[in-house]
Amino acid sequence: MTILVIAEHDNQELKPVTLNTLAAAQQIGGDIELLVAGHQCQAVADAAASIAGVTKVLIADNAAYEYQLAENIAKLIVARVNGHSHVLAPATTNGKNYLPRVAALLEVNQISDVTGVVSATTFQRPIYAGNAIATVTSNDSIKVMTVRGTAFDSVNAQGGSATIEVIDEQCDAGQSRFVSEELAKSDRPELTAASIIVSGGRGMGNGDNFEILYSLADKLGAAVGASRAAVDAGFVPNDMQVGQTGKVVAPDLYIAVGISGAIQHLAGMKDSKVIVAINKDEDAPIFQIADYGLVADLFDVIPELTNQV
Amino acid sequence: MKILVPIKRAIDYNVKVRVKADHSAVDLTNAKMSINPFCEIAVEEAVRLKEKGIATEIVVVSVGDKSCQEQIRTALALGADRGLQIDTSETLDSLQIAKLLKKVVEEESPDLVILGKQSIDSDNNQTGQMLAALTGMPQGTFASEVNFDAGKVKVTREIDGGLQTLELSLPAVVTTDLRLNEPRYASLPNIMKAKRKPLEVKSAADFGVELTSNVKVLKVEPPAQRKGGIKVADVAELVDKLKNEAKVI
Numbered sequence: 001m002t003i004l005v006i007a008e009h010d011n012q013e014l015k016p017v018t019l020n021t022l023a024a025a026q027q028i029g030g031d032i033e034l035l036v037a038g039h040q041c042q043a044v045a046d047a048a049a050s051i052a053g054v055t056k057v058l059i060a061d062n063a064a065y066e067y068q069l070a071e072n073i074a075k076l077i078v079a080r081v082n083g084h085s086h087v088l089a090p091a092t093t094n095g096k097n098y099l100p101r102v103a104a105l106l107e108v109n110q111i112s113d114v115t116g117v118v119s120a121t122t123f124q125r126p127i128y129a130g131n132a133i134a135t136v137t138s139n140d141s142i143k144v145m146t147v148r149g150t151a152f153d154s155v156n157a158q159g160g161s162a163t164i165e166v167i168d169e170q171c172d173a174g175q176s177r178f179v180s181e182e183l184a185k186s187d188r189p190e191l192t193a194a195s196i197i198v199s200g201g202r203g204m205g206n207g208d209n210f211e212i213l214y215s216l217a218d219k220l221g222a223a224v225g226a227s228r229a230a231v232d233a234g235f236v237p238n239d240m241q242v243g244q245t246g247k248v249v250a251p252d253l254y255i256a257v258g259i260s261g262a263i264q265h266l267a268g269m270k271d272s273k274v275i276v277a278i279n280k281d282e283d284a285p286i287f288q289i290a291d292y293g294l295v296a297d298l299f300d301v302i303p304e305l306t307n308q309v
Numbered sequence: 310m311k312i313l314v315p316i317k318r319a320i321d322y323n324v325k326v327r328v329k330a331d332h333s334a335v336d337l338t339n340a341k342m343s344i345n346p347f348c349e350i351a352v353e354e355a356v357r358l359k360e361k362g363i364a365t366e367i368v369v370v371s372v373g374d375k376s377c378q379e380q381i382r383t384a385l386a387l388g389a390d391r392g393l394q395i396d397t398s399e400t401l402d403s404l405q406i407a408k409l410l411k412k413v414v415e416e417e418s419p420d421l422v423i424l425g426k427q428s429i430d431s432d433n434n435q436t437g438q439m440l441a442a443l444t445g446m447p448q449g450t451f452a453s454e455v456n457f458d459a460g461k462v463k464v465t466r467e468i469d470g471g472l473q474t475l476e477l478s479l480p481a482v483v484t485t486d487l488r489l490n491e492p493r494y495a496s497l498p499n500i501m502k503a504k505r506k507p508l509e510v511k512s513a514a515d516f517g518v519e520l521t522s523n524v525k526v527l528k529v530e531p532p533a534q535r536k537g538g539i540k541v542a543d544v545a546e547l548v549d550k551l552k553n554e555a556k557v558i
Binding site: 067069070071074092093094096097098099100101102103104105107108109110111112113122126127128129130131132133134135136137138139140173175176177178179180181182183184192196220228231232237238239244245247252253263264270273274275276282287288289290291292293294295296301304305308309 | 320322323325326328335402403404407429430431432433434435436437438439440441442443446447448449450451453463466467468469470471472473474475476477478481486487488522523524525526527528529530531532535537538539540541543544545547548550551555557558
């Protein structure tokens with residue numbers, strides 16, 4: 001069995017979620033090839049080659065892959081899957097974008113957001129916003145699946161010595177063009193990789209009030225997240241959103257501040273190790289899943305908490 | 310411009326789901342059903358494009374048994390022009406749905422297909438991408454803004470780091486994110502009018518698509534329950550618990 005894993009990167013750095021996806025691949029078992037498709041991405045391929053457990057790194061360096069446009073990347077992957085038993089990508093917006101296209105071109109199903117590997121053909125995944133876990137088996141010739149990063153411990157980024165093979169298929173479908181990008185800038189750790197997350201909800205009142213969460217987060221070395229209500233109200237940009245329709249996180253500590261705990265939010269964070277809820281409404285549903293709850297006005301207690309940690 | 314909007318009947322997003330005792334599936338008996346919220350946004354976007362004079366006709370299609378006609382009627386009440394139900398009592402996977410929709414695309418030749426990015430029951434996030442692949446169209450997934458310019462569509466997408474704008478040639482497939490728009494409510498007169506709008510029913514067999522699936526759900530279980538926590542009295546106690554009991558800071 002040979003497993004093809006698609007690397008998540010920004011042409012300069014390999015994203016940590018790739019290491020979690022590789023962990024899922026190791027649980028399936030077999031040779032693991034890692035595809036780095038991008039433009040001027042040699043540094044990424046070099047980093048990929050030193051990951052423990054990777055047999056071979058494939059690098060496809062072409063302007064057509066710079067922004068991982070689904071039309072081009074899908075063609076490239078399909079051209080490379082001969083004889084592979086599995087194709088895995090992280091369940092990021094990128095992976096979710098191109099991988100179903102790959103599956104359909106191969107005329108196979110895709111198993112989305114895998115959270116558990118039972119065997120090489122049987123997998124677990126959450127459905128109904130995480131309110132049920134389905135065990136799914138596939139007898140497709142190639143198993144195509146996206147992997148939920150937070151469900152797997154990352155493999156060691158060092159200790160490997162994979163060969164790097166340059167592949168030169170040029171797959172430009174010519175149907176789509178990158179126009180522009182608007183990325184949120186932040187010095188704090190990335191949300192999906194942070195071990196502590198401080199999240200604010202509608203209770204924050206406005207965007208300026210998030211400053212007190214930023215102070216707390218900086219003291220803790222934490223990332224800052226938000227509920228959909230806070231994003232919709234325009235307090236913070238949408239890439240901070242934690243939930244079914246945003247990012248799924250599972251840090252060691254999740255501090256929910258002014259968040260009621262709607263199903264859609266819980267789907268994104270309820271696998272956190274320790275959950276703290278700070279809310280002035282003692283009936284808020286978030287308290288039903290919080291390990292530690294504090295019923296208080298967040299504007300009183302957050303500065304106090306920042307001083308005490 | 311003709312727009313095709315595939316929609317799905319799904320459990321209402323406010324319903325707390327229960328897993329059946331035999332672990333075969335989620336119990337949908339007597340559960341409130343609605344249009345999947347992302348599909349509702351797709352319908353709204355199509356209707357707005359018609360109001361702007363960009364779209365001329367909106368066709369809504371749903372795959373399922375007779376009960377999904379209720380959701381098609383809702384979409385018609387929101388402003389779609391006609392509906393198509395592809396009748397099947399089976400629960401189909403995304404690839405099967407995409408194959409059926411491909412046939413609809415071939416018959417209707419829409420300039421744009423708008424779908425929701427995922428249904429809130431199976432949470433697959435696949436159908437739009439698969440349909441794009443099968444029809445050879447470009448795709449603009451997780452759209453939060455859609456604009457047309459000189460025979461092309463510009464789609465602003467929600468990506469992990471922020472937003473990205475792509476330009477796609479038409480015909481294209483777009484899938485909606487929650488921030489694309491805020492769906493309207495259907496007014497009573499429009500609900501009455503929708504009853505007279507055409508709704509065609511075809512069987513899956515009419516399309517000559519073989520409906521076999523290579524994936525099978527073995528069991529469905531409730532997720533591990535979190536044990537109830539405690540309430541702390543003040544910040545000092547919280548910090549103490551986090552440091553000494555949970556040892557996370």
